[in-house]
Amino acid sequence: MICHWLKRKGFCKNMKNFIEILNELPKSELHVHLRGAMPVSVFRELLDEHSSEGIKNLIPPQYFSMLEKYPNICPFLTALSWNEKDVQNLFSYSNFDQFLATFFFTSFFIRNAQDFRKLVYAVLEKLKSQNIVYAEITFSALEYMKSGVSLAEIKDCLEETRNFPGMEVRWIVDLVRNNGVEVVMDLLKQIIAIDCKNIVGITLGGSEHHFPPKPFEKVYAVAKDHGFNLTVHAGESLGPQSVWDALLVLKATRIGHGVQSIHDPKLLEYLANHKIALEICPASNFRTSVIPKDQEHPVKKIFEAGVPVTLSTDDPTFFGTSLVEEYAYAASLGLSNKSILEILQNGFQYAFLAEEKKKKYIQELTAKWQSLL
Ligand SMILES: [Zn+2]
Numbered sequence: 001m002i003c004h005w006l007k008r009k010g011f012c013k014n015m016k017n018f019i020e021i022l023n024e025l026p027k028s029e030l031h032v033h034l035r036g037a038m039p040v041s042v043f044r045e046l047l048d049e050h051s052s053e054g055i056k057n058l059i060p061p062q063y064f065s066m067l068e069k070y071p072n073i074c075p076f077l078t079a080l081s082w083n084e085k086d087v088q089n090l091f092s093y094s095n096f097d098q099f100l101a102t103f104f105f106t107s108f109f110i111r112n113a114q115d116f117r118k119l120v121y122a123v124l125e126k127l128k129s130q131n132i133v134y135a136e137i138t139f140s141a142l143e144y145m146k147s148g149v150s151l152a153e154i155k156d157c158l159e160e161t162r163n164f165p166g167m168e169v170r171w172i173v174d175l176v177r178n179n180g181v182e183v184v185m186d187l188l189k190q191i192i193a194i195d196c197k198n199i200v201g202i203t204l205g206g207s208e209h210h211f212p213p214k215p216f217e218k219v220y221a222v223a224k225d226h227g228f229n230l231t232v233h234a235g236e237s238l239g240p241q242s243v244w245d246a247l248l249v250l251k252a253t254r255i256g257h258g259v260q261s262i263h264d265p266k267l268l269e270y271l272a273n274h275k276i277a278l279e280i281c282p283a284s285n286f287r288t289s290v291i292p293k294d295q296e297h298p299v300k301k302i303f304e305a306g307v308p309v310t311l312s313t314d315d316p317t318f319f320g321t322s323l324v325e326e327y328a329y330a331a332s333l334g335l336s337n338k339s340i341l342e343i344l345q346n347g348f349q350y351a352f353l354a355e356e357k358k359k360k361y362i363q364e365l366t367a368k369w370q371s372l373l
Contacts, residue, residue, distance in 0.1 A: 018331060021372045022324045026133040026365050028347030029312055029323055031256055031279035033174070033205070034123055034139040035107065036315025042122045044087050046109040047076070058108045070098050073105050091318060096288050103318060107143055113153035116144055120157055128167045130323055134351060134361060138172045138203055142179060142187055155196040162198050170200045170352060172231065175219065177204040177211035185219050192226050200352045201229035203256055208238040213245040220250040229352040231256055231279065237290045240264035247276065254278075254350060259285055261307070262298040272306035277350035282329050283321035284314035300333040303343065310346045341369055 050058055055077060059067065067073045072093055075086040090106075093099050110116055127135050145151060161169045173191055175184040184204075191199065202223045204216060213234055220230055234246035236257035243261050246252045247270070258278035261267045271278065280299050285291040291298070303309045311326045313319070331340055348361040 015328065015332070019324060019328050021369075022327050024131060024372060025344060025368055026131055026361070027323055027344065028134040028310075028351055028361065029127060029132045030136050030254075030310050030347060030351060031281060031312035031314060032127070032135065032137055033315050034119065034137050035110070035143075036103070036318050037123045037126060037137075037313070038106070038119055038317055039122050039126055040087060040091060040317060042119060043090070043106060043109065045118070046111075046115060047082070047087070049115070050109055050111060051081075058111075059105070063104075067101055067105055070101050072098070073102060076105070091320070099287065099318060103315070108147070110144055110147050110149065112147075113149050113157070116149045116154065117157050120161065124161065124164050124167060124169060128164075132167060132323060133364075134168045134170075134348065134353070136170045136172050136200065136352060138174045138205070140174045140176050140205070141191065142176060142183075151190055151194050155194045158196055158198060168357075170198050171196070172201040172203050172229075172352075173199055174203050174205045175216075176206045177208070177213075177216065177233075178206040180211070181215050181219065184216065185222070188219055188223055192222075199228075201231055203231045203233060205233045205256070208233065208236055208242055212238060212242055214249050217249050220252070224251060229253065233257055235260040236285070237288070240267045243267055243271075247271075247274075252276075257281065257285070257290075259291065259298055259302070262302055265305075268302065268305040268307055271308075275308055277308040277310050277346060278302065279310050279312050281312045281314035281319075282326055283316075283319045287319045296333060297329070299330055300335055303335065303339060308346050308350055309343050310350055311343055337373065341366070344369070 064077060068077055072090050075082050090102060093102055110119060123137065141151065141154060144154060158171050175187055188202065204213065213232055224230060230250060230252045231254040232246045232250055232252045233256035235243035235255060236259065239260050240263055243255055243258050244267060246255055254277050256279050259280060261271060261278070282297045282299055285297060286293055299309060311323070311330060313321050313323055313326060316322055327340060330343065344365055345362050348358050348365065351358060
């Protein structure tokens with residue numbers, strides 16, 4: 001992906017060195033979905049583990065005809081064995097529907113608490129290997145609960161991650177707007193009841209078109225009353241009004257994506273004045289076509305409008321990206337080193353963290369930056 005971006009921009013020869021520097025810097029990742037970051041090797045293990053159960057026991061038959069349409073998924077539905085090439089091909093697709101189908105398909109392979117734990121720790125190791133020292137990881141609780149992992153088991157696993165060496169981990173529950181307001185409220189109440197110390201916030205992923213933010217006002221009010229930080233996927237595929245509703249109705253203090261804010265100067269001004277950070281994920285936006293591939297991503301313009309920008313990967317395994325690649329892309333748009341440092345610092349500044357910790361991380365990042373550049 002980096003090569004593609006850099007070639008497209010005819011990028012300077014110093015980029016290789018810059019990527020090495022980005023790799024070494026202590027970084028923060030604020031918008032990454034747990035299953036979207038699942039290493040391919042883990043998916044392969046889960047396939048081996050559960051194949052003996054028979055694919056028809058894993059995937060409810062009513063979904064077969066929908067999934068069979070996609071050549072990357074088909075080998076897993078029709079054959080009793082698959083090869084390495086099939087596994088690699090699973091994560092390449094040509095359109096958004098195929099991506100959604102693939103994401104849905106892989107969800108059936110987390111069958112129990114051990115699988116969940118395997119996924120969690122594999123993702124933590126992967127993030128840590130990129131020198132990510134602080135991560136807020138989003139997970140769709142209901143998805144795992146439906147597959148047979150209890151909320152108590154989820155809580156145990158997430159609380160243990162407080163002791164993960166070398167990286168501080170916090171969790172954000174994606175209540176998933178497609179579940180509808182009633183189910184989402186019920187799930188929130190269950191999350192409140194388990195009182196998991198390192199679940200620090202909520203978000204709403206899913207189809208913004210069919211489930212816009214406004215009807216979730218009460219859900220967000222209850223979450224706020226219980227001390228959760230509020231972010232929401234908004235202004236990803238829907239226009240600026242969705243972001244306005246996320247801000248003024250849901251009272252979100254951070255916005256997932258928010259890239260469509262570029263079409264509303266007043267909104268950009270509001271975000272800048274109120275220091276509302278956008279969790280921007282350029283590779284995701286191109287892969288889901290919310291930004292056309294032949295257009296330049298608006299991240300530079302949004303930054304230059306004074307909006308606090310953070311960079312994240314969203315679903316890195318599915319989108320073929322990494323946090324360093326996102327920064328390299330931003331740099332390739334012409335953002336200066338100073339601006340890139342500011343965005344790196346924003347990753348900590350706008351984290352759901354106590355002020356003292358933010359300061360500590362920013363100092364460490366800045367000192368490392370100065371020693372490397
Ligand atoms: Zn997301």
